[in-house]
Amino acid sequence: MRKEFQILDEFIREKGLRHTLQREKILDIFLATERHVSAEELYKLVKKRFHGIGYTTVYRTMKLLSECGLCGETDFGDGILRFEHKYGHEHHDHLICTKCGRFIEVMKPEIEKLQDTLAKQHSFTPTKHKLEIFGICRKCGK
Amino acid sequence: MRKEFQILDEFIREKGLRHTLQREKILDIFLATERHVSAEELYKLVKKRFHGIGYTTVYRTMKLLSECGLCGETDFGDGILRFEHKYGHEHHDHLICTKCGRFIEVMKPEIEKLQDTLAKQHSFTPTKHKLEIFGICRKCGK
DNA sequence: TTATTTATTGAAAATCATTTTCAATAGTAT
DNA sequence: ATACTATTGAAAATGATTTTCAATAAATAA
Numbered sequence: 001m002r003k004e005f006q007i008l009d010e011f012i013r014e015k016g017l018r019h020t021l022q023r024e025k026i027l028d029i030f031l032a033t034e035r036h037v038s039a040e041e042l043y044k045l046v047k048k049r050f051h052g053i054g055y056t057t058v059y060r061t062m063k064l065l066s067e068c069g070l071c072g073e074t075d076f077g078d079g080i081l082r083f084e085h086k087y088g089h090e091h092h093d094h095l096i097c098t099k100c101g102r103f104i105e106v107m108k109p110e111i112e113k114l115q116d117t118l119a120k121q122h123s124f125t126p127t128k129h130k131l132e133i134f135g136i137c138r139k140c141g142k
Numbered sequence: 143m144r145k146e147f148q149i150l151d152e153f154i155r156e157k158g159l160r161h162t163l164q165r166e167k168i169l170d171i172f173l174a175t176e177r178h179v180s181a182e183e184l185y186k187l188v189k190k191r192f193h194g195i196g197y198t199t200v201y202r203t204m205k206l207l208s209e210c211g212l213c214g215e216t217d218f219g220d221g222i223l224r225f226e227h228k229y230g231h232e233h234h235d236h237l238i239c240t241k242c243g244r245f246i247e248v249m250k251p252e253i254e255k256l257q258d259t260l261a262k263q264h265s266f267t268p269t270k271h272k273l274e275i276f277g278i279c280r281k282c283g284k
Numbered sequence: 285t286t287a288t289t290t291a292t293t294g295a296a297a298a299t300c301a302t303t304t305t306c307a308a309t310a311g312t313a314t
Numbered sequence: 315a316t317a318c319t320a321t322t323g324a325a326a327a328t329g330a331t332t333t334t335c336a337a338t339a340a341a342t343a344a
Binding site for chain 2: 075077079093095097098104106108110111114115117118119122123124125126127128129130131132133134135136137138141
């Protein structure tokens with residue numbers, strides 16, 4: 001069994017929740033999906049393989065997965081919440097192409113360090129951060 | 143007349159729009175307001191001084207002010223769009239206290255530079271960016 | 285195993301910020 | 315002043331997300 005299922009099960013046990021087929025299937029499909037899926041998109045994927053799983057359940061399950069750290073939530077400014085894998089993936093920032101809508105994940109340790117410095121200068125204790133750079137990607141820029 | 147009104151008027155003339163009392167009053171109150179107001183908050187402020195100006199008009203006017211560069215729009219992740227002064231204010235990032243909700247505006251040129259470097263490395267042409275650091279502020283951290 | 289308890293499900297309705305509609309109103313140009 | 319049409323504001327629509335609630339199904343106890 002993949003580590004992710006163990007994490008979910010442990011979280012469920014700790015909280016006195018219940019292991020259900022739906023939660024298992026939704027996690028399964030989420031894990032098999034490339035990053036940055038909206039609830040709507042995920043629901044369609046789920047429905048394709050498992051009839052009878054409702055949209056509400058998908059939504060609620062994603063919230064649950066967020067709570068137990070298996071997925072991260074991001075809103076790139078279009079009012080739609082997108083979920084991305086979190087377990088086993090380190091923190092990253094996003095380059096967002098405003099033409100084709102593609103997201104590129106990037107990482108620059110120097111920026112991370114400077115952010116901590118910045119926070120410290122303001123006696124601010126950071127818990128998380130979000131850096132989004134909007135623009136035109138390589139493909140669209142030609 | 144403040145420069146901001148000139149900018150709005152010029153934008154209005156260029157686009158073949160019309161100068162209205164409502165637009166003038168809403169800009170007036172927006173300018174007199176500290177940064178990061180939601181449409182709802184601004185509407186209440188407007189209503190206090192000028193009866194008969196509707197919520198829709200406030201909302202539409204803020205969109206107009208965004209278009210002509212007088213205000214910037216930000217969503218800190220709670221699904222509410224907030225408007226902040228843009229003319230005469232340089233770009234800045236935000237430290238957001240998740241306890242008291244206060245926003246601190248910060249600026250670190252080195253971070254800006256590194257972001258451009260990062261974009262360049264991915265052949266990405268940045269148009270704007272958004273950096274938000276969530277955490278606990280000085281006051282709340284005691 | 286069976287009974288009991290109660291978390292979960294899913295369809296539908298509710299919520300809430302934002303956007304659109306549309307008839308009445310009011311700038312602007314002629 | 316007249317004509318033209320952008321703007322207004324109230325109400326309705328939209329669309330993502332959340333809640334409701336009766337039916338169902340996990341988990342635990344008997």
